Amino acid sequence: MLQRLKKNVPFIVSLVFAVAAAVLIYTSVQASRPTVPVLVATRNLSVGEKIALSDVAVKRLPVEAVPQTALRDPRQAAGQTVTGAPILTGDVVRAEHLSAESSLAATLATYAPPGWVAVELPPETGKNMEGVRRGDTVDVYAETAGGPNGQGTVVGVVAKGAVVLATPWTTVGTSGQQGQSASSKSFVVAVRPEEAPTMASLLVRGKKAAVTLVRRQ
Structure with missing residues (x-):
């Protein structure tokens, strides 16, 4: 058993180095992917709710994962009313999610x-x-x-x-x-x-x- 293990040591070492190299390459590729800042919800937001600065945060995401209508600055969302559908925690906040209307007007337009x-x-x-x-x-x-x-x-x-x-x-x-x-x-x-x-x-x-x-x- 010990003899067989000794014979397989080179193979095991090669496998470990191959896995480590693959992880390193994947990490490097991920790190080199271009990202952009986008706005995400920090809690679940219901239709008709007015958004406060504490309800959103800036997070960097890969360019290909960001919708064209995504908001980038918390000031773009603050004071706006959620419309259309709820925004869940971690969701990207989009322009179509928000309205300048009052809570009741946004709710009326949604439902x-x-x-x-x-x-x-x-x-x-x-x-x-x-x-x-x-x-x-x-x-x-x-x-x-x-x-x-x-x-x-x-x-x-x-x-x-x-x-x-x-x-x-x-x-x-x-x-x-x-x-x-x-x-x-x-x-x-x-x-x-x-x-x-x-x-x-x-x-x-x-x-x-x-x-x-x-x-x-």
Whole structure:
């Protein structure tokens, strides 16, 4: 056994040197690859959040791995609002990820079809539906005129397929972290423009509303 091992020593030494040389060549090639500074997220950023300087950092990446729309300077992102989709920790921050619009406007543009408008629902709406989150689809019910013989009121759908933009438990607060917001007491939903007047009248007239969660097809 010892004799066989001695015979294989030259081969083993050659193999070790070959592996070491390969590692050295790979390291040298990697070190010589051109890199550029890009902006990456330091934490998960939700749609509608306003970016602070502490939310991004500069990292050098190989040129071929950097999108053309990547941002390079933290000042380009600070004060901007996340739109389109969340930015995950370590993701390259791109120009299309950000908007100069307000948090609600960016959320509306992200989750609702073009042309839809945001409207606030009366306080206490959906207070027991804490499973509802932004982007969910709901039907909104409220009292409408037109009971039997044109008298009284009935409960009917005043907005069908509305898109949830904010709730009392998922509103983005002033700290930039997603969570409970003490200043928010209502749902905000996106509806078709023709539904907006009826929806707004609920709040103006002190009416109540209810929401039902619609299962996506």
